[in-house]
Amino acid sequence: MKAWMFNRPQLTLKLEDVAQPELRAGAALVQMEAVPLLSYTRNYLQSNLPYAYPPSPFTPGTNGIGRIIAVGAGVQQFQPGQRVAVNPYWIANEAVAEPPQVLIGLTGISADSTPMLEEFPHGSLREVAEFPVSTLLPLDGLDHVAAERLAVLAKFIIPFGGLRRGRLSVGETVAINGAGGYFGSAAVLAALAMGAARVIALGRNAQALQKLVExxxxxxxxxxxxxxxxxxxxxxxxxxxxxxxxxxxxxxQASDANSTLALLHSLRRGGRLVLMGSMQVALPIPYGDMLLNNWELIGHFMYTSADYLALLSLVKAGLLSLDAVELKTFAFPALEAAIDHAAQMKGLQATVSLF
Structure with a gap:
């Protein structure tokens, strides 16, 4: 089969012929159909990010859409032929206080995640990918939706997880900082689908915000x-x-805390602020204001499987449309061009490698 292989020491990315993965217990082989690309993929491949990379050479790629072609021993529910969303966020299934976790095909997260990166080093940019079944989401009932359109689920699930962590309730008003960005724009649409009465879209690009207003x-x-x-x-x-x-x-990548502090000070008494960005400076917390206003500050990373299932329910019910996202697709062999295009993405746009 074909797979894109990245050699970090040499900083090379090549489409190579490789052996199909051997099926292991608790895992599934997935015939990939579509893979969305992160805007910072080029920076990642140039080793410019402070990430814990999988052992080289490995296949990069995080999310994706595909069909299961085989399941390993111990798999109870998933079946060959089933369409699934591939989700890179893998948490060790062990009853400990802080299980190790990784983003498959991208980076380790916890300090003790190296063995997990070594066990499943390869991501989704290969014709057949192997993933632990705990990272797969069933797409039953969505066979009528094109793979490239389903690939934009990856754009929504991260902000959706944050809004759920913030306990957004029907009828509430939510303010979203970074609303003109790749994930922030999706957060606006997700908040609407979740029943927010009003969404305040914050940003510095008037044109991007106007699209959300419409x-x-x-x-x-x-x-x-x-x-x-x-x-x-x-x-x-x-x-x-x-x-x-x-x-x-x-x-x-915010270089100052002003917009986040403005967001904090816009809260009503008892309000909540969820942090999911990547600010590069310290956030000075006003201790007295936090105390007197009963404000709640929530740091949050990624999402849970329950969040993903809830997101799929909104899509199936027609409450969240994936059609608002402007798609640009590239054939699987044209990955380099796709990576360059992804780096230019703005707002409600997505770049997808199509198999």
Missing amino acids: LGQGRVVAVLLSGDVAGDASAIRTAAGGGIALAYDMVG
Whole structure:
């Protein structure tokens, strides 16, 4: 079979003929159909990120859509022929306080995750991928949806997990920082699907925010950020008609904390702030304000299997449409061009490698 193989010491990525994986207990072989690409894939392949890489050479690639062609011993529910979403977030299934965890095909997460990276080093950019079945999600009932369209589930599941962690309730107002970005834009649509009464979309790109306002049909209000904490917090509160119940921060690589602090100060008493971005500086927490307002600060990483199943339920029910995302597909052998295109993605866009 064909697989893209990355050799980190040499910084080379090549499409190679490799042997099909041998099936192991508790795992499944998946014939891949579509793989979405991360915007920072090129930086990753240039070894510019502080990640714990799998042992080289390995196949990169995180999420994907495919069909199971075989299941290993001990697998109870999944069957050959079943369509699944491949999910890279693998947590060791052990009853300990802090089980090791990795993102298959990308990086280790916990300090003790090296054995997991060695056990399943290969990601989704191969014709047949092997994954632990605990990382697969059944797509039963979605056979009518094209693989490339289903691949954009990966764009929604991360912010959806954060909104669920923040306990977004039907009828609440939520403010989303970084709404013009790749994941932030998906967070706006996910919040609408979850029943938010109003979504305050925060960002610095008026055109990107206007697209979200149009899709929100009266439930999305845009706020252009100025960088002034007090002024931006006041603008958010004005747009919301009062304090925010839930604030969600998904700004990537922020070099200052001002927008996040504005988000915090826009909360009503008892409000919650979920942090899922990648700010590069310290976040100064106003101790007294946190105390007097009963604010809740939640750091959150990724999502759970229950979150993914809930997301699929929204899609199946027609409450969340994947069609709002602008897709660009590339044939599997044209991965280099796909990676370059992915680096330019903005807002409601996605780049998919199609098998």
